[in-house]
Structure formats: C-alpha cells, structure tokens
Amino acid sequence: xxxxxxxxxxxxxxxxxxxxxxxxxxxxxxxxxxxxxxxxxxxxxxxxxxxxxxxxxxxxxxxxxxxxxxxxxxxxxxxxxxxxxxxxxxxxxxxxxxxxxxxxxxxxxxxxxxxxxxxxxxxxxxxxxxxxxxxxxxxxxxxxxxxxxxxxxxxxxxxxxxxxxxxxxxxxxxxxxxxxxxxxxxxxxxxxxxxxxxxxxxxxxxxxxxxxxxxxxxxxxxxxxxxxxxxxxxxxxxxxxxxxxxxxxxxxxxxxxxxxxxxxxxxxxxxxxxxxxxxxxxxxxxxxxxx
Amino acid sequence: xxxxxxxxxxxxxxxxxxxxxxxxxxxxxxxxxxxxxxxxxxxxxxxxxxxxxxxxxxxxxxxxxxxxxxxxxxxxxxxxxxxxxxxxxxxxxxxxxxxxxxxxxxxxxxxxxxxxxxxxxxxxxxxxxxxxxxxxxxxxxxxxxxxxxxxxxxxxxxxxxxxxxxxxxxxxxxxxxxxxxxxxxxxxxxxxxxxxxxxxxxxxxxxxxxxxxxxxxxxxxxxxxxxxxxxxxxxxxxxxxxxxxxxxxxxxxxxxxxxxxxxxxxxxxxxxxxxxxxxx
Numbered sequence: 001x002x003x004x005x006x007x008x009x010x011x012x013x014x015x016x017x018x019x020x021x022x023x024x025x026x027x028x029x030x031x032x033x034x035x036x037x038x039x040x041x042x043x044x045x046x047x048x049x050x051x052x053x054x055x056x057x058x059x060x061x062x063x064x065x066x067x068x069x070x071x072x073x074x075x076x077x078x079x080x081x082x083x084x085x086x087x088x089x090x091x092x093x094x095x096x097x098x099x100x101x102x103x104x105x106x107x108x109x110x111x112x113x114x115x116x117x118x119x120x121x122x123x124x125x126x127x128x129x130x131x132x133x134x135x136x137x138x139x140x141x142x143x144x145x146x147x148x149x150x151x152x153x154x155x156x157x158x159x160x161x162x163x164x165x166x167x168x169x170x171x172x173x174x175x176x177x178x179x180x181x182x183x184x185x186x187x188x189x190x191x192x193x194x195x196x197x198x199x200x201x202x203x204x205x206x207x208x209x210x211x212x213x214x215x216x217x218x219x220x221x222x223x224x225x226x227x228x229x230x231x232x233x234x235x236x237x238x239x240x241x242x243x244x245x246x247x248x249x250x251x252x253x254x255x256x257x258x259x260x261x262x263x264x265x266x267x268x269x270x271x272x273x274x275x276x277x278x279x280x281x282x283x284x285x286x287x288x289x290x291x
Numbered sequence: 292x293x294x295x296x297x298x299x300x301x302x303x304x305x306x307x308x309x310x311x312x313x314x315x316x317x318x319x320x321x322x323x324x325x326x327x328x329x330x331x332x333x334x335x336x337x338x339x340x341x342x343x344x345x346x347x348x349x350x351x352x353x354x355x356x357x358x359x360x361x362x363x364x365x366x367x368x369x370x371x372x373x374x375x376x377x378x379x380x381x382x383x384x385x386x387x388x389x390x391x392x393x394x395x396x397x398x399x400x401x402x403x404x405x406x407x408x409x410x411x412x413x414x415x416x417x418x419x420x421x422x423x424x425x426x427x428x429x430x431x432x433x434x435x436x437x438x439x440x441x442x443x444x445x446x447x448x449x450x451x452x453x454x455x456x457x458x459x460x461x462x463x464x465x466x467x468x469x470x471x472x473x474x475x476x477x478x479x480x481x482x483x484x485x486x487x488x489x490x491x492x493x494x495x496x497x498x499x500x501x502x503x504x505x506x507x508x509x510x511x512x513x514x515x516x517x518x519x520x521x522x523x524x525x526x527x528x529x530x531x532x533x534x535x536x537x538x539x540x541x542x543x544x545x546x547x548x549x550x551x552x553x554x555x556x557x558x559x560x561x562x563x564x565x566x567x568x569x570x571x
Contacts, residue, residue: 009474010395017388020444025410028421092315106323112554114503116521117543120528121329124536176566228505253420262420277412
C-alpha cells in the first residue's frame with residue numbers, strides 16, 4: 001500500500017465527522033465547564049469570573065437538590081423494573097407460546113410511539129376522577145386521586161409510564177441474546193430433569209449478564225436524558241416533585257435565561273454521564289470480552 | 292421419572308402451566324391496552340370517552356377536528372424534511388468515518404475513536420445550552436438544518452458501520468484497488484453494497500428516533516414553518532388549551548401513524564433492525 005496516501009486519506013474521510021462532533025459535542029462540553037465559572041452576561045453587564053459561586057449556590061438550591069433526588073429515585077425505580085420486565089418479555093416471546101408475534105408487537109409498540117404521544121395518552125389516564133385509572137380503581141372502592149397533582153404520586157406516575165414505554169425496547173436486546181444461546185443447553189437440562197427456574201437462574205441469567213449490563217447503562221442514560229414527559233405532563237410540578245435534572249437545566253436556561261447557572265447544572269449531569277461511561281468502558285467491556 | 296401418567300404431580304404441573312400462560316397473555320394485553328384505549332377515544336364521539344359500549348357510534352370527526360385545529364400538514368412536511376436531511380447526512384458522514392476506522396492505520400486512531408464514542412453517552416440535547424449558542428451564532432435558529440446538525444455525526448452510526456466494514460474480507464478491498472479503484476470507489480462498490488442490511492437497520496432506528504425527538508427541536512424552533520410534529524403536538528395539546536381528549540387522542544395517533552403503520556407492515560424488519568443495531 002502507498003504510504004503517503006495512507007496518512008492523508010483517513011483524515012479526509014474523518015473530517016466531516018470530527019468537525020461536527022467537535023462542534024456539537026466536545027467543544028460545547030468544554031465550554032459548558034468554562035462558562036460554569038462565569039456569571040451570565042445580561043444587558044450591559046458582561047460575564048465576570050465568579051469561580052465556584054454557582055456550585056456553592058447549587059448546594060443551597062432546593063430545586064437542584066430536589067431534581068437530584070428525584071432523578072436518583074427515578075433511575076433506581078425505572079431501571080431495575082424495566083430490566084426485569086424486558087427480560088421476562090423476551091423469554092415469553094422467545095418461548096413456544098401461541099401468538100408470540102402478537103405478544104412481541106404488543107410489547108414493542110410503545111417503543112415506536114413518540115414519548116410526547118405516550119405522555120398525551122397517559123395524561124388522560126391520570127385525570128383525577130374521570131381518567132381510566134381512577135375509573136378502574138373506583139370499581140374496587142378506591143377514592144379518586146390527583147395522580148399528577150400530588151407530590152407523593154407524581155414521580156411514581158411518570159415512572160410507570162417510562163417503564164411501559166421502554167421495556168419493549170430493551171426486550172429486543174434480550175431477544176437477540178436469547179437467540180444466541182445454544183438450544184442444546186436447554187435440551188440437556190430437560191433430559192436431566194432440571195426445573196425451569198433453576199435453569200434460568202444458573203444458565204440463562206448468567207449468559208444474559210453482558211446484555212443486562214448494556215441495557216442497564218442505556219436505561220440509566222435514558223433516565224437522565226429523556227424529559228419529554230415531564231415537559232408535557234407536569235412541568236416539574238407540583239412543588240418540584242417531578243423535576244428531573246435535565247428538565248431543571250432546560251428551565252434555568254430557556255425560561256430564566258441564566259445560561260451560566262444552567263452550565264454549572266449541566267456539568268453535574270456530565271459528571272454523572274462520565275461516571276457511567278467509566279463503568280461501561282472500564283467494567284462492562286471487560287466482562288463482555290471474557291463472556 | 293419414566294412413564295407419563297396423569298399423576299398428582301403432572302396435573303399440578305399442567306395447572307401451573309396454564310396459569311403461567313394466562314399470566315403471559317395478561318401482560319401482553321396490559322401492554323397494548325393504553326394504545327387500544329387511545330384508538331377507542333379517537334374513533335368515538337367525546338361522550339364515549341369512558342363509556343365502553345360495543346355498539347358506540349364510530350366517527351372520524353375527531354381526526355378532522357384535530358387536522359383543522361393546527362397546521363399539521365405543515366408539521367408533517369417539516370418532520371419529513373428533518374428526517375430526510377438527518378438520514379442522508381448521517382449516511383454520508385458516518386460511512387466515511389467508519390471506513391477510516393475500519394480500514395486505515397494512522398497515528399491517534401484509538402484516541403480519535405474514543406473521542407467519537409463519547410457521543411454515545413453525551414447526546415447533543417444534554418449540551419443544549421452551548422449548542423443553542425453555537426446555532427444562534429451561526430444564525431441558524433429556527434431552521435431545519437439547526438434541528439439536524441448536532442445529530443449528523445452519530446457515534447452510534449459510525450460504530451455500527453465500522454463493525455460491519457471490519458467483517459468485509461480484506462481481499463475484496465485489495466482486489467478492487469489492484470484494478471485501480473480509489474478509496475471512495477472501493478468504499479462505494481465494495482463496502483456499501485455489502486453493508487446494505489445494516490444501513491436499513493440504522494435507517495429505521497434513526498428515523499424512529501428523530502420522528503419522536505422533542506427536546507432539541509423544542510428549544511431551537513419557534514415557528515410553524517420549522518416545527519416538527521412532536522413540537523407541534525406539544526403546542527397543540529398543552530393542558531391549558533382546553534382541547535377535548537378525544538381530539539388530542541386523534542392528533543396523537545395521527546402524528547404517530549406513519550411510524551405505527553410502517554412498523555405494523557414491516558414488523559419483522561423493524562425488530563430485526565433494532566436487534567442488529569443492538570448486537571453490534
């Protein structure tokens with residue numbers, strides 16, 4: 001191969017991608033960090049270096065604290081539930097049950113819908129008294145509830161919707177993994193008279209571990225990235241009980257136009273994502289290679 | 292355990308089997324229920340929102356009302372322009388980059404590749420504050436291009452195509468080069484045709500992602516002439532607008548219809564595409 005050609009060609013091939021990635025990922029990430037140490041310029045008042053001011057005011061900002069707490073609860077609630085359900089769905093769809101194709105469709109359809117469409121539909125379900133959920137619970141004598149208007153139930157209501165929307169998507173990854181498990185394993189187990197639960201615990205589940213880790217990381221990222229339903233259904237309310245981190249960033253940046261503080265908040269979000277990246281590339285990849 | 296007799300154990304086992312199968316169907320039913328219900332609301336008059344009668348009169352009036360209540364035709368056009376722009380640019384940008392990563396050795400390759408992968412974690416909408424600044428300094432606020440630009444170099448696409456290109460036998464590449472084909476010709480004649488299923492897979496994933504994307508378009512657009520469907524729907528269906536639920540349902544289904552119908556028609560391809568994209 002010609003050596004001179006070999007040095008220029010790859011960089012030319014990479015040029016469009018690197019320029020775009022630098023412009024919309026790397027430079028903005030660095031700028032976010034830098035700007036978080038400055039005050040938002042307003043009118044004739046220029047940006048001024050304020051050091052760690054934004055970070056220290058963050059600690060005494062009740063909305064930020066609420067957002068952080070909510071996001072943690074949201075992730076801890078949705079991720080394991082979505083993983084367990086998606087694994088179950090994949091096993092069902094991968095079994096010999098009749099109507100598999102229909103079941104697969106039923107599980108996967110919510111994934112195809114836009115989050116905003118899902119939020120609109122569920123907004124009606126949660127309508128106090130009149131909505132489907134209250135009508136259903138009314139049959140069993142429960143009183144009507146303002147699901148989205150009550151700080152105690154609002155986050156849980158959003159979590160249920162998120163799980164419904166996402167489980168089918170993760171099911172696909174498990175389905176792909178299940179289909180790569182050799183059928184001889186289950187045949188051998190059947191000959192031995194192994195119970196299915198034992199087989200799942202000792203064979204299927206461990207073999208699905210790489211997929212679980214992959215799904216877990218992606219589910220956590222989604223729990224910090226997807227806020228469409230918050231925008232449509234609750235706007236973070238009531239009393240910030242459903243404010244997630246990115247929603248707070250969005251509010252501070254585009255409602256209050258305090259871009260510097262929004263940058264500082266974004267840095268926190270980036271730190272969380274960086275930690276996840278570290279886990280993925282450091283721990284997960286190694287496990288996947290060893291199988 | 293030898294002969295299959297209807298012993299107590301076997302009967303008990305088959306009882307659990309039935310129960311288990313029933314539970315599976317229940318889960319499937321539960322999952323589709325919200326969507327069925329949205330369809331129910333959309334095709335019946337508002338009086339039947341929570342009254343379930345088999346013979347309730349069917350109507351398409353809700354769809355007509357929704358269509359007339361907001362410029363949905365324009366929103367459809369905008370979404371279409373958006374996903375086409377993004378898809379075409381993603382294919383070009385990602386193909387070129389993936390080829391460089393798959394078939395060339397150059398100093399700093401690993402570092403650059405790691406830098407690309409960062410975007411898997413840090414999606415453009417997370418950096419919306421700075422990206423908004425960049426777009427406005429380019430004078431592109433409220434344009435289709437602005438909605439698409441941050442997504443055109445997709446780490447996911449580059450990664451996916453690189454993995455595929457790596458599986459192409461080197462001999463094919465060499466053979467084409469011996470015949471005097473340049474790098475681009477080799478890429479177009481050898482690699483791209485062999486990766487066709489992956490392009491379909493990536494295309495489906497990308498189209499459904501951007502058809503559904505709300506946050507960044509919401510931030511960067513502010514007029515009817517650029518708003519995609521998702522933002523249009525959000526403006527239309529804000530709770531304070533006082534629009535009837537059945538009309539909102541109709542609008543919701545209408546805006547998701549192309550994807551839903553596409554999915555129902557090409558279910559196998561869809562699922563396989565997502566699987567392929569997931570396995571890498």
